[in-house]
Every structure is written in C-alpha cells, then in structure tokens.
Amino acid sequence: MEPKGMSAAAAALRYWERRQEIAANNLANVNTDGFKGERVFARLLNGQFPAADSATDLRAGTLRPTGQPLDLALEGDGFLVVDTPAGERLSRGGSFRLDGEGRIVDGSGNALLGENGPLTATGGEIVVGADGRVTAGGAEVGRLRVETVPAGTRLQHDAGTYFLPDPARTPAQPDQLKVKQGMLEDSNVSAVGEMVDMIEVQRAYTAVQRAITTMDDVRGTATRDLGKPV
Structure with missing residues (x-):
C-alpha cells in the first residue's frame, strides 16, 4: 500500500500544478478587455489530501474611454447577451461593429x-x-438585453471572455442598468499579482518535490539497510 506521505505529496503537486496553469492563463489575459480572472482555492479530498478548485473572480475591471460608439461596457453587475453558434453566452461587453446586414455583432x-x-x-x-x-x-431600434446572476454564482468561462449562462440568471431591472457607450472594461487581473503568485507556486512546488525526494531516500534506506543482519 502506498504510504500516505507520498499520496499527500502527489496531491499537493497536482494542486500547485493547477494553480500554475490558472495563474499563467490569467497572466496571458492581463490586456484582454473584459477578462475575468480565475482564483484557485484548496479543498480536502476525502478529508485527507488537498485538491484544487477554482471560481471566476467577477469583480469589475476599470472602465476605459475609447470614444468609439460601438464600444460598450457595463458599470456594476450584469451581462450583455450574445448569440453564438453554440448558443447564448454572457458577456461584459467589448468592441462591436455592424455586419453586412446592419446587425450589431462582436469581433x-x-x-x-x-x-x-x-x-x-x-x-x-x-x-x-x-x-x-x-x-x-x-429612431429607437431596441433595448439591450442585460441579465444578472445571484450573488455567489460560480459562472464558468467559455471561449474568449464569454460565460456560460447560469439557470438562475434574470433580466436586470431598469434601475440596475448602467450601460456605458464608448468605453471598454479592462481585465480585472493584475500583472504584478499574477507574477507574485507564479513565484509562490514555483517555490511551493519545488519544496514538495524536495519532500518527495527525501521520503524516497528514506524508503530506499529502509529497503537496503534495515533488513541487513548486524
């Protein structure tokens, strides 16, 4: 049977690997308009070993004026809705344009x-x-469809900056709407913060690797030496 120390160390390596993957993805999207970072937290698996879980950080990014009439952002909570080949998706806005039929579309x-x-x-x-x-x-051509989700909802990222719609989403109330024309929302990820996290992950991963090496050496010593006659 595998020693619990090695099992715990292996689980810890998987946790830090997951943290590194998410930190790297966050860092790659520092300059992506409307991007929402992922945050990793640990939970105990079977009450013994750490496992990585994640959730989207829905805090708003800084709104940046562009002066372009089809650059749209939302102040506060809420999501715009776009129609994709895979179905409806939620979006915090972005740069839109008119297609050949005069429809407002994204990139x-x-x-x-x-x-x-x-x-x-x-x-x-x-x-x-x-x-x-x-x-x-x-002439009025319509009103944007803006939806909200309950506080604490864990939305899942989809392609780009889209989110998969949550069953609990509801239309935003008129007094909740704060659409900003000619503005874009910056990513809510900090390059400095993600670099610090990457360094922390690398140090922790190295420490766990050293612990595994030490435990392996101890097991080798026990196998080779403790069974020898005195």
Whole structure:
C-alpha cells in the first residue's frame, strides 16, 4: 500500500500544478478587455489530501474611454447577451461593429441581443443610453438585453471572455442598468499579482518535490539497510 506521505505529496503537486496553469492563463489575459480572472482555492479530498478548485473572480475591471460608439461596457453587475453558434453566452461587453446586414455583432460576428432578438441599427448615428436603449438616426431600434446572476454564482468561462449562462440568471431591472457607450472594461487581473503568485507556486512546488525526494531516500534506506543482519 502506498504510504500516505507520498499520496499527500502527489496531491499537493497536482494542486500547485493547477494553480500554475490558472495563474499563467490569467497572466496571458492581463490586456484582454473584459477578462475575468480565475482564483484557485484548496479543498480536502476525502478529508485527507488537498485538491484544487477554482471560481471566476467577477469583480469589475476599470472602465476605459475609447470614444468609439460601438464600444460598450457595463458599470456594476450584469451581462450583455450574445448569440453564438453554440448558443447564448454572457458577456461584459467589448468592441462591436455592424455586419453586412446592419446587425450589431462582436469581433467574431456573433449578434448582440436586444430584448426582442438581434439588434439592427442602420440609418444614422448610433446612440446607446445608460438604460440600454439603442437608437439609430434618432429612431429607437431596441433595448439591450442585460441579465444578472445571484450573488455567489460560480459562472464558468467559455471561449474568449464569454460565460456560460447560469439557470438562475434574470433580466436586470431598469434601475440596475448602467450601460456605458464608448468605453471598454479592462481585465480585472493584475500583472504584478499574477507574477507574485507564479513565484509562490514555483517555490511551493519545488519544496514538495524536495519532500518527495527525501521520503524516497528514506524508503530506499529502509529497503537496503534495515533488513541487513548486524
């Protein structure tokens, strides 16, 4: 039977490996608009060994003015909804554009959804109000569909900066809407913080490796020497 010390050390290595993977991904997305970092925490597996679990950090990033009319962000809680080939996805906003049909789409061509479906905005200057109303040339074309999730909901990342919709999502109340036109939300990841975490992970991983080497040496000594006649 494998000694518990080796099992615990192996579990610890898996935990630190997972922390390194997530820290590296966070660091790679420091400059990705609307990116939300992942945070790792430990839980005991079978009451004995550490295992890595993670959750998305939904704290808002800094809003950065761009002056572009189809750059959209949300102040406070809430998510825009886009229609992708894989189904609806939640988004904190980003740089949108008009496609050949006049629909408002993101960089991947996915339609930004209003309360009544995809938004088409042709015929003049596009204005998006704080309440989500979209007008083109002074004529209202719809209202952005903005949804919220209960506090503590653990949303899962999807491709890019999308999130998988949660069954508990609900339409945002009118007084909750704070749409910001001509602005983008920065990533909520700190490059310095993630570098510090990477260093911590590397040191901890090395320490566990040393412990495994020591335990292996002890086992080797016991096998070779303790059984010898005196």
